[in-house]
Amino acid sequence: MEKRTIIKNIFLLAIFTVIAFGLNTPVSLYAWGGVSPLVSTSWLDKHKGDKNVVLIDVRTEANYGFAHIPNAVSIPYGKLEPKCAKECYMIPPTKEITRLFQNAGVNKNSHVVVYAHGNTTSDASKAAAAYWVLKAMGHKKVSMLNGGFTKWTFEGRVVTNEVPKVKKGNFQAKRNPAAVADFSEVAKVVQKGGAVLVDARNSVQYFGHEKRMDVTCYGHIPGAINLPADFLNNSGVNRAPATIKDEKDLATMVVGVGIPKAKSTPIIVYCNTAQLAGLNYLVLKDILGYQDVKVYDGSMLEYCKVRGKLPVERFSWSIGSLRNL
Amino acid sequence: MHQRLRFNVAFLIIAAVLLLHGPVMASEAAQVNGLVSVEWLSNHLNDKGIVILDVRTFPKYLKSHIPGAVRAFGPWQKMNDKFVGFMAPPVDELQDMLQSYGVSNDSLVIIYDQGLTSTDTAKSARALWTLHYLGHDKCAILNGGFNAWEQKEKPVTAKPAIPLRGDFKANVVANKVITLDEVKQRLKSKTSCFLDTRQPHEHFGHEKKSFIPRYGHLPGSLLIPAAYITIGGQNFSPAYLRTTKELGDMVRGAGIPSDKSAEIIVYSNTGLQAALGYFVLNNVLGYKNVRLFDGSVLEASKDKDVPMKRYSWGWND
Numbered sequence: 001m002e003k004r005t006i007i008k009n010i011f012l013l014a015i016f017t018v019i020a021f022g023l024n025t026p027v028s029l030y031a032w033g034g035v036s037p038l039v040s041t042s043w044l045d046k047h048k049g050d051k052n053v054v055l056i057d058v059r060t061e062a063n064y065g066f067a068h069i070p071n072a073v074s075i076p077y078g079k080l081e082p083k084c085a086k087e088c089y090m091i092p093p094t095k096e097i098t099r100l101f102q103n104a105g106v107n108k109n110s111h112v113v114v115y116a117h118g119n120t121t122s123d124a125s126k127a128a129a130a131y132w133v134l135k136a137m138g139h140k141k142v143s144m145l146n147g148g149f150t151k152w153t154f155e156g157r158v159v160t161n162e163v164p165k166v167k168k169g170n171f172q173a174k175r176n177p178a179a180v181a182d183f184s185e186v187a188k189v190v191q192k193g194g195a196v197l198v199d200a201r202n203s204v205q206y207f208g209h210e211k212r213m214d215v216t217c218y219g220h221i222p223g224a225i226n227l228p229a230d231f232l233n234n235s236g237v238n239r240a241p242a243t244i245k246d247e248k249d250l251a252t253m254v255v256g257v258g259i260p261k262a263k264s265t266p267i268i269v270y271c272n273t274a275q276l277a278g279l280n281y282l283v284l285k286d287i288l289g290y291q292d293v294k295v296y297d298g299s300m301l302e303y304c305k306v307r308g309k310l311p312v313e314r315f316s317w318s319i320g321s322l323r324n325l
Numbered sequence: 326m327h328q329r330l331r332f333n334v335a336f337l338i339i340a341a342v343l344l345l346h347g348p349v350m351a352s353e354a355a356q357v358n359g360l361v362s363v364e365w366l367s368n369h370l371n372d373k374g375i376v377i378l379d380v381r382t383f384p385k386y387l388k389s390h391i392p393g394a395v396r397a398f399g400p401w402q403k404m405n406d407k408f409v410g411f412m413a414p415p416v417d418e419l420q421d422m423l424q425s426y427g428v429s430n431d432s433l434v435i436i437y438d439q440g441l442t443s444t445d446t447a448k449s450a451r452a453l454w455t456l457h458y459l460g461h462d463k464c465a466i467l468n469g470g471f472n473a474w475e476q477k478e479k480p481v482t483a484k485p486a487i488p489l490r491g492d493f494k495a496n497v498v499a500n501k502v503i504t505l506d507e508v509k510q511r512l513k514s515k516t517s518c519f520l521d522t523r524q525p526h527e528h529f530g531h532e533k534k535s536f537i538p539r540y541g542h543l544p545g546s547l548l549i550p551a552a553y554i555t556i557g558g559q560n561f562s563p564a565y566l567r568t569t570k571e572l573g574d575m576v577r578g579a580g581i582p583s584d585k586s587a588e589i590i591v592y593s594n595t596g597l598q599a600a601l602g603y604f605v606l607n608n609v610l611g612y613k614n615v616r617l618f619d620g621s622v623l624e625a626s627k628d629k630d631v632p633m634k635r636y637s638w639g640w641n642d
Contacts, residue, residue, distance in 0.1 A: 203525035209553040226638075231531045249636060256637025315571060316578025317548065319640045
């Protein structure tokens with residue numbers, strides 16, 4: 001009798017938890033306990049006023065000034081972009097990050113939600129790269145708005161040009177080495193293996209048919225697998241906003257491009273400037289649950305300049321490159 | 326002694342070059358790999374036995390074209406009787422069409438297109454494949470097409486050429502083409518190499534053309550997008566074919582067997598882009614057994630028995 005009541009209670013508790021989670025974090029169950037990597041527009045509409053939620057708009061200041069989601073604070077993506085001398089660093093120094101996010105009102109325990117426009121892969125990846133920057137700087141509770149500002153406005157939700165009053169936060173940036181790979185680590189992988197390299201650019205650049213003007217070599221880092229960030233979202237298909245594809249499809253794709261199924265597989269993602277790689281990072285690490293995913297923040301922009309005798313691979317899909325992983 | 330021998334050899338070569346100058350050289354140059362340059366064509370415009378086919382649209386032809394070129398818009402492909410694919414018309418129609426362009430069995434046929442993109446070059450390649458299919462190997466594509474011709478400021482005219490009717494007789498080479506049934510059988514037996522020449526996002530199944538019913542590729546296909554085969558559009562360049570070395574690298578990098586007698590089945594959406602893949606493998610790199618899947622994905626994806634794989638690169642299937 002007593003036993004039955006306990007079981008019943010547990011059962012009720014379980015149902016309650018599921019319902020609570022279902023309401024709060026719509027795309028979430030893979031991030032049990034923490035926050036979900038993606039939040040939907042309807043979730044955000046309910047929670048944009050929450051005390052603990054800090055909403056960050058990474059679009060340009062002009063766009064922000066024209067209209068943004070109520071309570072959003074502006075940190076244009078340009079302030080997080082790579083700085084290149086000989087070597088390139090995606091993430092500005094910790095001091096700078098601390099200042100930027102403290103001024104945006106980010107606390108240690110805040111749930112930070114980032115968003116950009118949501119028309120193209122480039123838009124989605126800006127939000128995702130900002131997401132990765134925060135993770136790489138030690139923040140634990142970050143989400144990205146799925147579909148971005150585009151989906152928000154498509155659905156006729158309220159926008160404003162009012163700049164919210166922000167109370168300075170207490171977030172302290174601290175580099176998280178588990179999320180960032182530097183050139184020497186990539187060089188080691190090229191020479192000896194030990195990790196899967198994933199190229200997040202489109203196939204034209206990966207294959208070396210074309211390249212970006214400021215990137216000085218054609219092709220990809222030897223052995224890298226091509227998983228274009230374009231394929232991970234719905235933009236471009238029937239003018240849909242750049243929402244992230246279903247988890248099931250993503251899982252099929254990742255195996256389909258040749259990434260091993262084992263979630264312990266070490267992965268390093270890169271692109272030209274570490275922006276697109278942000279989207280692959282979000283998908284691989286926090287949606288599909290690969291445990292060891294890093295972004296090479298120098299990416300091709302740096303690799304081409306500092307590679308020395310290390311080769312690049314052109315006109316090849318690097319078939320069978322993982323045989324000696 | 327040695328010196329004398331060398332002198333003799335040199336003399337012989339010079340003599341041969343002098344003797345064989347003209348139409349014979351023309352066919353030689355064309356047979357190297359089925360590609361001629363603007364310079365070569367401008368020197369051989371008036372050769373006997375040369376037929377120049379302009380495969381661009383009619384308005385473009387009327388505005389200006391290479392002197393002596395015949396309007397040859399086709400149809401090189403049309404919807405077949407069963408409405409399953411955009412395929413080669415019946416042989417007698419093609420033969421009649423080629424005769425009306427002035428083609429005879431001993432003609433050297435030079436084909437050119439607009440020369441802006443790889444798709445333009447694919448139109449030439451499709452015409453070239455059609456000629457090969459009908460048993461006519463004496464043909465070549467103008468590298469860079471009309472765009473290269475214009476950029477090099479060669480003469481053009483608006484006056485349409487009226488060709489004398491040729492007496493071309495087709496002698497079909499059956500193994501240039503492969504049917505859906507044979508493709509199905511090859512997919513089961515896994516004995517052939519399939520090459521997809523569409524864009525990577527079409528191969529992967531991220532997007533598709535609206536007239537194609539299903540996403541993805543034939544399982545196990547390799548991939549060389551036709552768009553990567555020329556440098557059309559890069560720094561305003563005409564659609565010049567990539568160098569033989571680059572194309573060789575691509576074919577290796579795409580995982581195509583090095584055995585030149587391997588059966589390679591090339592396909593795209595409708596069989597147009599596939600013809601460019603055929604040209605590279607057959608003419609530039611000397612593969613002996615390249616077959617065009619004329620129905621391509623358009624035909625295959627309508628047939629529920631044909632498996633198609635989505636969200637993967639074919640070589641991982």
